[in-house]
Amino acid sequence: MPRPKTQSDEDVLEAAHRLIHAHGPEALTFERLSEACGLSGSTLVQRFKSKAALKQRTLLQAWDRLDGKTERLAAAAPRSPAGAIGLLVALSRDYGGIESYAEGLLVLREDLRDPLLRARGASWKASLGDVLDACFASTGSAPPDIGLLMASHWQGSLLWWSFDPTIEVAAYVEESLNRFVTAISARNP
Template sequence: MPRPRTVSDEDVLDGVLALAHRVGPGKLTLAAAAREVGLSPATLIQRFGTKHALLLAADRRGVERWVLPIEEAEHPSPLDRIIEGLVGAVDPDMTPEAMANSVAMLQLDLAEPDFHTVALLGARRLRAAIEHHLEAASIAGEIRDTTDVTALAKLIETTYHGAMIGWALHREGSLADWMREQIEAALQPSRVLSS
């Protein structure tokens, strides 16, 4: 009978992702990851195989944490579901230094085919969720009838990604506050103003 796991795979992957954001994926070692999550390197190898496989699994977990807040957003206003979902997708404790290491993870997502597949599926889900909420906002009369929902969804997605870099450069307030401000600004021209 196998021994029960003392640390879940989800907790391992969350810890590895946090470590990758602190030190960067290039400096992440199996030994450091094992220390981070309180397991032995042999246990990580047994569960995940290689460092590459461990990082890929952590990246997959990170994509879920990135996309689920907007997919599962619950708010009476569809536009507020977009704002709250995208703000909820960012780490409230993110630092500019951790953002730099997050960009290093993005390099893996862009350069390595396995990582790109995961990131692309996440990006498509993110945009689809934004578009879904925008369609609901159109039906609810929150945005103008003439709004191109598909184009606005692309703009909101691009704003989300760009806001993280802008915040890391300018370092004004928290990432969550910066994100909220940028998403609201991108939505503003399409909103139906209440009288």
């Protein structure tokens, strides 16, 4: 079968993202991506110039998708503590099982190594914190920076789940976040 002559960068970067998640960031080479997307290695080198640039563009596209998903979920979330829980549980569903979560930690390592990707993470943290703050604004008694506190608890619950993944990640996160909101509410009547 002949190779496709054209393919959008978005499609190529999606294939690169699947490759990274399936086999880790080090598996992303022009040769393996060529096999995954069907474009020649030389075409990929012409488009992306280097492995580092390819990896960065792949992960920037992943951040774009996460930002978009967070915005869509935030727009639909009721401005209440339950809405905040629902938003974070919905984001947790993307983690899948333990193997997928573990591979995701390798991708996070790549984000932390690159200043541009780190900045995208910081931006997402700020916008997520603002949305979560807004979910608690109606209670009138939430502690300052409740959004960041809740996001931190959420990330911690993902990590604790990963050590003993006996139930689905979203169920574990929902249970943990409900306990968090109960504890915050009891301390701030």
